[in-house]
Amino acid sequence: MEQICFELQNVEVTFLDKEILKIKRLAIHQFDRIGIVGKNGSGKSTLIKMLAGIIQPTKGQVHRLVESGYFEQLEIPAIREADPALVGKLAVPKDSNQLSGGEQTRLKLAQLFTHYYEALLIDEPTTHLDQEGVSFLLDELRYYYGALVLISHDRAVLDELVTTIWEIDEGEIHVYTGNYSEYLAQKKLERLQQSQAHEQFIKEKNRLEKAAQEKMKKAEKVAQANRMSKKEARAKPNKSFMTKSKGTSQKSIQRAAKAIEQRVEKLQEVEAVKEDSPIVFRQSKAVELHNKFPIMADRFTLQVEGKVLLKEISFQLPLGKIVAITGNNGSGKSTLLSHIANMAPGLIISPKAKIGYFRQMSYQWTKDESVWEMMKNSSDYDEGLLRSVLHSMQFVGTDIQKHVKSLSGGEAIRLKLCELFLGEYNILLLDEPTNFLDIQAIEALEKFIKGYEGTIIFVPHDRTFIERVAEQVYVIEDQQLKLKD
Numbered sequence: 001m002e003q004i005c006f007e008l009q010n011v012e013v014t015f016l017d018k019e020i021l022k023i024k025r026l027a028i029h030q031f032d033r034i035g036i037v038g039k040n041g042s043g044k045s046t047l048i049k050m051l052a053g054i055i056q057p058t059k060g061q062v063h064r065l066v067e068s069g070y071f072e073q074l075e076i077p078a079i080r081e082a083d084p085a086l087v088g089k090l091a092v093p094k095d096s097n098q099l100s101g102g103e104q105t106r107l108k109l110a111q112l113f114t115h116y117y118e119a120l121l122i123d124e125p126t127t128h129l130d131q132e133g134v135s136f137l138l139d140e141l142r143y144y145y146g147a148l149v150l151i152s153h154d155r156a157v158l159d160e161l162v163t164t165i166w167e168i169d170e171g172e173i174h175v176y177t178g179n180y181s182e183y184l185a186q187k188k189l190e191r192l193q194q195s196q197a198h199e200q201f202i203k204e205k206n207r208l209e210k211a212a213q214e215k216m217k218k219a220e221k222v223a224q225a226n227r228m229s230k231k232e233a234r235a236k237p238n239k240s241f242m243t244k245s246k247g248t249s250q251k252s253i254q255r256a257a258k259a260i261e262q263r264v265e266k267l268q269e270v271e272a273v274k275e276d277s278p279i280v281f282r283q284s285k286a287v288e289l290h291n292k293f294p295i296m297a298d299r300f301t302l303q304v305e306g307k308v309l310l311k312e313i314s315f316q317l318p319l320g321k322i323v324a325i326t327g328n329n330g331s332g333k334s335t336l337l338s339h340i341a342n343m344a345p346g347l348i349i350s351p352k353a354k355i356g357y358f359r360q361m362s363y364q365w366t367k368d369e370s371v372w373e374m375m376k377n378s379s380d381y382d383e384g385l386l387r388s389v390l391h392s393m394q395f396v397g398t399d400i401q402k403h404v405k406s407l408s409g410g411e412a413i414r415l416k417l418c419e420l421f422l423g424e425y426n427i428l429l430l431d432e433p434t435n436f437l438d439i440q441a442i443e444a445l446e447k448f449i450k451g452y453e454g455t456i457i458f459v460p461h462d463r464t465f466i467e468r469v470a471e472q473v474y475v476i477e478d479q480q481l482k483l484k485d
Contacts, residue, residue, distance in 0.1 A: 002029040004065055005119045005147045006051050011060035013046055020046055022171045023060070028119070033148045035158045035180060038168035039394055040410045040438045044151045045072075047168065048121050051149060066147070069117035073124035077107045086110040090136060101128035101360070102329040109133075113140050119147040126154045127435050130329040130461055153439050155180050155464040197270040208264045215257035222250045279388060280451045284380070287354050287426045287454075294319055294350040294427060294455060295340060302332055302339060309335055311479040322449055323457045324466050326484075327476030333459040334360060336476075337429050340457070356425035360432045363412040365404035371415060372400040379422040389418050392444040410436055421448045430458035434465055 006028040013021040020043045028034065028051075036044045049055045050062055052070040077099070082092075090106040093099065099107065105128045112120070120141075126134050134157065141148060141161050152158050158165075158180035165176040165183040176183045293316040302310035309332030317323055325333050341357040343349050367374065375386050390400055393414040407415060413436055420428055434442050442465060449456055449469045460466050466473060473484040 002031060004029055004063075005032075005068075006065065007061075007063040008050075008057075009061045009063075011050070011057045011062060013043065013050065013055075014058045019171050021050075021057075021168070021173075023173055026166075026173060028147050028149060030118075030147055031145075032164060033162045034150065034164045034166055035162035036149065036151045036166045036168065037158075037180070037183070037439055039440050040414075041408075042168040043171065044168055044438075045123055047173075048123050048149060048151060052121050066118035068119040068121050068147075069112050069115065071108060071112050071120070071122040071125055073105075073127045075108070077104050077111065080111045081114055082107065082110040083114040086113055090133070100329065102130060102133065105129055106133055109137060109140075117146065119149070120144065121149050123151045124153065125150075126152060126157055126461065128329075128432070128461075131326070131463070132328050134461065134463075153434060153437060153442055154462050155439065156462070191273045194270060195273045198272045201267060201270040205264055205267055208260050208267075212257045212260040212264070215253050215260065219250050219253035219257065222253060226250065278451060279385070279392065279447055281381075281421050281448070281453060283426060283453045284424065287352075287424055289319055289350055289352055289426045289455070291350040291352075292319055293317060294353055295457070296348040297346065298348065300346045302336060304332075304335055308479060310476065310481060313479075313481045315474070315481055315483075317455070317457060318472070320453070320455055322469055322471045323455075324470035324473045325457065325459050325476065325481070326461075326466070326473060331476040333476060334431050336481075337431050337457065337459055341429050353427050354425045356420040356423050356428045358416060358420055358428070358430045358433050360435065363409075363416045365407075365412070367404060370401050370403055371395055371407075374404050374415075375400075375418065375422065378419055380424070381422055386422065389422060389448075392447065393418050393441060394444075410438075413437065414441055417445060417448070421452060426454040428452065428454060428456045428458075430456065432459055432461065434460065434462050 004027050008023050008026045010025070011021060011023040012019065036047060038044050046055065048070075049072075050057060051064070052068060053062075053064055054070070056062075087107070087110045090110050092103055092107045092110060105125065109125065112122075125137055129137065134154070138157065138160055141150075148161065150158070150162060160179075162179055163177070165178065165180060167174045167176065167183070176186050178186070295317040296315065298314050299312040300310065300314070301308065301312055325336065327333050337357075338359075340347060340349065341355055343353075343355075365374065369377070371390065372386075375390065376383070379386060381389075387400075395411075395415070395418075399411075402411075404412075404415065417433060420430075433445060437445065442462070446465065446468050449458075458470075460470075474481050475484055476482075
């Protein structure tokens, strides 16, 4: 029997009277490979920090029976030992005070894999990582000999590494066997079964309600017959129902109708499956572009602080397409996007281009207004679409009444994406837009991109995201921008 590494019993975690997690019992065994999924704020990081011993539950016990290594996405790399061979393999610069986001992640991974732990607790390790870094991570974890607990928004990574999914929903953990794709298949089956059960519920409810109504009508006819005088009854031949008998008395029919109504009340209600309607961002005539290639370059060289990133490149980015620009960290992807956004000299950009730009940074608003007020003031779309867009990005219920100045980092990023897609732009530049988004928000962003009528150029690192939305993929290699087949 496999050794238990962690055990949670009667655990509750509350914050400001809000219940974050409620777990009766869960155990993690020696060779378990668990992926944790759920919406932003559902408690994923809280759970993994609790396993690591960084935070304690409000109630209950967490038994940590092995030594574990912990990786936290937002933590600045500590001064810890790191295997020089791993540091070199991950191309981490020696000056640790000047590291980019991707380089910080690489250093933390080198530190994590320098020692062997019987369990690894890893929270969003692919944030800021390019494909080369993701490949290193997969190589290290694919044959890792121990318990793995992983939070990731990268669906391909979850498919590759985990065999169990823990879904956190409203504080409870639901366990699914299989990787992320198998979990999705099970969720799809659940929705199908729920839809069928809902249809059966509605059908049976309607049948019983109709039967009860017919009984009540019959009871009313019997009552009318009983009120008629014998003379009136004799004047209306062939009215056999007027003959009073034990089986057709008014009270017995009413009792039968009441019994049917009680059966309706006892039916177990099954809610309808909530289906999201497609979202389409229609462009106004005022910002419509007609250039076949609104962004072009002819022998363009991109140089930053004396370092040549792109050398005499030529390209034509087509109107209305979804274009991905890929490449290793430091190859110039974000810098190229920044130059396009600023219409830098040497680039040929349509004079009618209205560019919306999402950068790799935290977003803050200074106006004293709510999320709803901000969206209404910055967009001409109707309220129905505004609410649908905000709901897709997890602004639900009273969330739209939150003041924009008080939003968390993740909320601010999601609101910025809503603002861009609802704005008066015809070209959107998205630099690593999936960083710090959960899977649900990434899937909402995919819907936004597919429903956008303008041109989109984005820098990604999520393979699944590229496969699902990109119509053209460019890669930066050897100072050149090449169109992938």
